[in-house]
Structure formats: structure tokens, C-alpha cells
Amino acid sequence: MGDAMSDKNDLQWRGIVFEAIAIVFAVLLALWLEGWREDIEQKERADDFLARIQSEVQQNYTELSQAIVENEEQIEGLKAALDDDDLSLERIGPFLQISGGSTVSSAWQSAQMTRAISAMPVETVAQLAVIYDTQTYYANNLQSLFDHFADLIVASQNETTQKEAVLKMIVRLQVLNDFAGQTVRRYRPFLGIPEQE
Secondary structure (H helix, E strand, O other), X not given: OHHHHHHHHHHHHHHHHHHHHHHHHHHHHHHHHHHHHHHXXXXXXXXXXXXXXXXXXXXXXXXXXXXHHHHHHHHHHHHHHHHOOOOOHHHHHHHOOOOOOOOOOHHHHHHHHOOHHHHOOHHHHHHHHHHHHHHHHHHHHHHHHHHXXXXXXXXXXXXXXXXXXXXXXXXXXXXXXXXXXXXXXHHHHHHOOOOOO
């Protein structure tokens, strides 16, 4: 009878151990599946943000490239007026403009805030960080030019400061275009656009 009782106790302990192992396995499996699902969702979110960032960078590239061309036209017009020694408002007025282009960064900022960048390839995040830092530097320079634009226009109509003001405007537009060009060159590899000769 003692052996039968011992066998029964062994069976109960085996059943308890088996149930405990089954419960632990089920909990671990559930945790693993939940983590796997979260990883998939995070990857999908990162892919969605990358597509939005790609679109944002493409828009900025297009508009900034156009702004460079337009600013170059302003520079050439101001230089021609200087060469002709005609700095009347009628002559230089059409060229007293600044084209800034687009420097939108909302998709990048959203990706950072939601931590979607943690699921993006490290090289891509590093590349985008450089792109948006360069773009911010350009945008700050553009803002500085806008801040001084009215003063330059007023100075360009004062006979004693006319030439100097127009020269300053040309230099500021050239510097702005240099920064815009740097930004555009940063966009190209990300967009898969070959470097221009």
C-alpha cells in the first residue's frame, strides 16, 4: 500500500511539474509573440515614416533647386545693373527678391518624437540627421537674409550707400545659394539622384 501511495504522489508531482512547465512555456510564448507583433508594427511604422520622409525630402529638393535658379537670376540682374551703373529702383526692383524654397521637416520630427527612427537602419538615420542639420543651417541663413532684406532695400535707394547695398545683396544671395547647393547635394544620395557634373 505504501508503494501505491508513493506512486500516486509521484504522479501528482509529475502532473504539477508538467502543468507548471506548460504554464511557464505558454507565458513565455505569449510574451515572445507580443514582442514579435510589436517589432512588426514598429517596422511598419518606420517604413511609413521613411516613405513620408522620402516625399518630404523630394519636395524640398525640387523647391530648393528651383530657388537656386531663381536667386541666380536675381544675382545676374543686380550685377548687370551695377555694370550699367543704373541702380534706380525701376532697374533693380525686379531683382530685389529672395527665393527660399521649401525646408519642411515635419515627417523627420514626427519620426523622432514617435521613436520610429529606432526601427530604421542606422546608416539611413545618420544620413537623414546630416540632411536635416544642413537644411536647418540653410534655413537659419535664409531667415537672417529675410531679417536684413528691408534694410538692404532701403540702403539700395540711398545715394551714398546704393552701390554697397546692392553688392551686399549680391553677396548675401550668393552665400544663400551656396548653402542651398550644399543642402541639395545632401539630398541627392538619399533620393538616389546622381551627382551633377
